[in-house]
Amino acid sequence: MTAEAPQWMTGIRRRMDYGWRYRGAPTGLLSDNAIVLGGNSDESGQLMAAWGKGGFPAACLQCGTCTSLCPYEFAKDGGGFSPRRMVRETQLVYPPLEREESWLCATCRACEDKCPRGVKIADFMMALRGVEIGFALDTVPAGLRRALRNIASVGNPFGEPREKRVEWADRIRVKRFTRGMDLLYFPGCFAAYDARATRVAVALVSLLRMAGVDFGILGEDESCCGESVRKAGAEELYLTLARHNIARFRERGVTRILTTSPHCYHTFKTEYSSIGGDFEVLHHTEYLAQLVREGRLRLGASLRATVTYHDPCYLGRYHGVYNQPREVLRSIPGIEVVEMERSRGRSICCGGGGGRIWQGAVRGQRLSGFRFDQAGRTGCEYLAVSCPYCLSNFDIGQSPGGSSRTMEVKDIAELLWQAVCVSG
Numbered sequence: 001m002t003a004e005a006p007q008w009m010t011g012i013r014r015r016m017d018y019g020w021r022y023r024g025a026p027t028g029l030l031s032d033n034a035i036v037l038g039g040n041s042d043e044s045g046q047l048m049a050a051w052g053k054g055g056f057p058a059a060c061l062q063c064g065t066c067t068s069l070c071p072y073e074f075a076k077d078g079g080g081f082s083p084r085r086m087v088r089e090t091q092l093v094y095p096p097l098e099r100e101e102s103w104l105c106a107t108c109r110a111c112e113d114k115c116p117r118g119v120k121i122a123d124f125m126m127a128l129r130g131v132e133i134g135f136a137l138d139t140v141p142a143g144l145r146r147a148l149r150n151i152a153s154v155g156n157p158f159g160e161p162r163e164k165r166v167e168w169a170d171r172i173r174v175k176r177f178t179r180g181m182d183l184l185y186f187p188g189c190f191a192a193y194d195a196r197a198t199r200v201a202v203a204l205v206s207l208l209r210m211a212g213v214d215f216g217i218l219g220e221d222e223s224c225c226g227e228s229v230r231k232a233g234a235e236e237l238y239l240t241l242a243r244h245n246i247a248r249f250r251e252r253g254v255t256r257i258l259t260t261s262p263h264c265y266h267t268f269k270t271e272y273s274s275i276g277g278d279f280e281v282l283h284h285t286e287y288l289a290q291l292v293r294e295g296r297l298r299l300g301a302s303l304r305a306t307v308t309y310h311d312p313c314y315l316g317r318y319h320g321v322y323n324q325p326r327e328v329l330r331s332i333p334g335i336e337v338v339e340m341e342r343s344r345g346r347s348i349c350c351g352g353g354g355g356r357i358w359q360g361a362v363r364g365q366r367l368s369g370f371r372f373d374q375a376g377r378t379g380c381e382y383l384a385v386s387c388p389y390c391l392s393n394f395d396i397g398q399s400p401g402g403s404s405r406t407m408e409v410k411d412i413a414e415l416l417w418q419a420v421c422v423s424g
């Protein structure tokens with residue numbers, strides 16, 4: 001069956017990539033003509049039977065929900081990326097392997113959270129990448145290829161020497177973790193080598209000291225957690241990194257790990273456990289909320305500012321941590337928290353996940369600019385973040401909508417430490 005889009009749909013979107021979910025009238029997928037279905041459930045049922053239930057990606061009904069929720073749909077001039085079409089091509093045994101599209105996916109899960117058939121779209125993108133790497137197709141973006149090479153040789157994506165990983169910590173005399181300590185702080189590669197992210201680690205260390213927490217770091221023994229590596233489809237390298245870190249954790253008697261990156265957090269909490277690395281893992285916003293609740297931080301004077309908080313995908317959608325970051329912000333005297341459009345589970349990715357942080361952004365694909373403008377429209381003084389990728393992307397984020405450049409981007413730990421300093 002083929003059909004034109006119904007009259008009432010014209011003009012709704014610049015490019016349509018919807019599907020059969022507009023019931024009552026046949027709906028065309030105009031952007032690529034991959035499939036055209038009627039909206040009745042019998043037809044859908046027949047397709048389900050034909051493709052098999054629960055198959056992957058066979059379960060896809062081509063409803064187009066994924067494409068309509070993908071951040072590339074929102075980003076100015078960033079269109080043309082259609083997860084629905086990619087799944088369809090794979091069903092038709094023509095997986096999109098040579099168009100470099102899979103590398104655009106930020107694995108943010110905005111799509112699969114709402115997929116009516118439970119298709120694991122982010123995993124699907126990673127599988128495509130794994131095939132591309134396996135066949136040595138020349139599609140891996142240059143920046144990501146460089147980051148993978150650096151991680152393989154020196155344990156960090158920046159290509160910096162191992163010794164340099166601890167310079168920031170040694171400057172403020174952070175102890176090495178020893179058996180019996182309460183908490184291992186895993187600052188990760190960004191905190192070690194990126195000057196802006198280092199300031200967040202310093203603020204967090206200051207707060208932990210104020211609260212009397214017994215903690216240490218791995219130091220030179222720390223290697224990249226491997227999150228970007230796995231998302232790039234380089235499974236063997238990921239396993240090498242993961243086994244290295246798990247062995248170091250075990251040797252030192254680590255039981256609890258604190259991270260400042262939701263990406264390390266997700267990897268330790270969810271993925272290391274499948275290869276025998278079972279640890280209690282805390283994100284710093286969770287732990288700071290606990291310290292505030294226990295009254296272990298002295299917050300006195302008022303910051304007198306409005307703040308909006310950007311939910312990072314790997315903390316929010318991946319792990320449901322929405323309340324603790326807001327709880328910390330609301331504990332700061334004088335702070336008013338205002339919500340921007342699409343907060344919590346509907347948050348829009350900054351564009352750094354899935355290894356995209358190492359790829360740079362090509363014109364029209366900087367998702368952070370769009371999100372930065374949404375934050376700017378709240379009129380707040382601070383855009384609060386809790387992820388080094390978001391921090392980096394928003395700090396250099398373009399502002400296509402021309403929002404206020406006076407809005408400062410700060411990690412929640414920095415705002416909390418600022419409140420402590422003001423009160424002291």
Ligand code: SF4
Nearest residue numbers: 060061063064066115
């Ligand atoms: S993957 Fe899910 S959301 Fe996307 S078109 Fe298929 S069924 Fe719809």
Ligand code: SF4
Nearest residue numbers: 070105106108109111
């Ligand atoms: S995971 Fe995010 S970036 Fe990737 S296809 Fe889904 S919505 Fe788009």
